[in-house]
Amino acid sequence: MDLREVFATNLRRLRNAQGLSQDDLAYEAEMSRSYLSQLEKGAFYASLKIVGKLAAVLRVEPAEFLKLPASKSDRARK
Template identity: 45%
Template sequence: MDVVQLLGANVRMHRKLKGLSQEQLALEAGMERSYVSDMERGTRNPSVRALGRLAEALAVEPDALLKRL
């Protein structure tokens, strides 16, 4: 699994653990829902800023979104 797919899988996992929909996460992170969807599927290569906004919205450290579990 490459890093973009790993990031997407981790965002999805943390989002579901928090009980958030893609739309709710997107709103919290200041993104479009379609962007979150694309990223979770590994078809988007998000910027470091986007990673930070997602981590903040999910209340996790940014590195948690890049770790293999």
């Protein structure tokens, strides 16, 4: 999984965990919904400025966007 995919997966997960629609998050982060959609698809790279805006709205540390998903063996142990 490349970093764009990791970022996209975490962005979608964090947005859904907050119960926000793409429209709501895009509005709060001052970007277009279509741009946010492309980020969530992994089609675009996010600048540090965008990462900062998204992290602030979602109330997470920017590093949360780059955390690798737990492997199946890690999840099975829990």
